[in-house]
Amino acid sequence: MVDPVPLASGRDADVFLIDDRRVLRRYRNGGDVAAEAAVMAYVGSLGFPVPTVYEARGTDLVMERLDGRTMLAALVAGELDVLAAADCLAGLHRRLHALPPRLGAPDDARVLHLDLHPDNVMLTSRGPVLIDWRNATEGPADLDVALSAVILAQVAVDGEHPLAAPAATLLEAFLDRVGGGLLTVLGDALTLRRNDPALTTTEREWLDAAAALITGRFPA
Ligand SMILES: Nc1ncnc2c1ncn2[C@@H]1O[C@H](COP(=O)(O)OP(=O)(O)O)[C@@H](O)[C@H]1O
Ligand SMILES: [Mg+2]
Structure with a gap:
């Protein structure tokens, strides 16, 4: 992944644009995204509207870039x-x-x-x-x-x-x-x-x- 573009900065996470399809959400002060990624995948599989999760590792969640x-x-x-x-x-x-x-x-x-x-x-x-x-x-x-x-x-x-x-x-x-x-x-x-x-x-x-x-x- 080469120099993702900053998209948004929240209280404890930064969101970067990877390409026109994907964003990276990264916790600044540690944390593990495994649990939230599992819930997102679960509710998404049942048709609830969440970003598709592509990758979840440590502080980093790579997911579908939403428009709007x-x-x-x-x-x-x-x-x-x-x-x-x-x-x-x-x-x-x-x-x-x-x-x-x-x-x-x-x-x-x-x-x-x-x-x-x-x-x-x-x-x-x-x-x-x-x-x-x-x-x-x-x-x-x-x-x-x-x-x-x-x-x-x-x-x-x-x-x-x-x-x-x-x-x-x-x-x-x-x-x-x-x-x-x-x-x-x-x-x-x-x-x-x-x-x-x-x-x-x-x-x-x-x-x-x-x-x-x-x-x-x-x-x-
Ligand atoms: N999947 C996504 N696609 C496009 N923009 C996103 C996506 N996820 C987050 N963002 C942008 O990043 C901001 C912060 O994301 P969020 O997950 O709410 O983190 P936090 O509130 O912890 O900073 C959102 O308000 C939105 O502008
Ligand atoms: Mg938020």
Whole structure:
């Protein structure tokens, strides 16, 4: 592989263009992509929209280069309606959790992405495709939904965030679509989020307010 071209840099991974067909996603601070590659291959084989994985070794994942842009970029550019984004996020959850689990224990376990938010969805010519499977695991479907809600709510409650207002609208629409089932595992989602080392101090401080915004949407 000769001098891949940088494409994007996230919190702990860099993505490079290898050629017009393939990208390389490389963890900067170590880590092993084997587990996420296995989940991607599994859900992909069942027809769930993920990039095709070509190679997974150590910190490096070589996968299909997707066209289009992220849902976040499309929202920011005003090219995607917030309600359509909510439909898409809820639909991806529904489709993912309808799949038979790979490991399958306990009985209600489903494949979970646990980071399903607008910057991890690419809107491509073959439809929405879910990327960034680093946190993928199996567990109760509601936990995945709750995590998405918490992530959106954290942006919505941060008054200094330029996307706070659209995030609040998106959260509302998302909660309308997924319903209140997530409330039973909201505490678990908050704990997972609180323990995420990638979270900034400010983001951690906003967690309680984020939780209140979600529960407030489902008055008893
Ligand atoms: N398969 C892919 N094809 C094209 N671009 C990609 C692909 N995977 C990731 N990207 C780009 O890289 C960015 C970061 O990727 P992601 O896997 O979400 O890593 P992280 O969030 O850890 O930085 C994405 O927002 C997207 O712009
Ligand atoms: Mg990401």
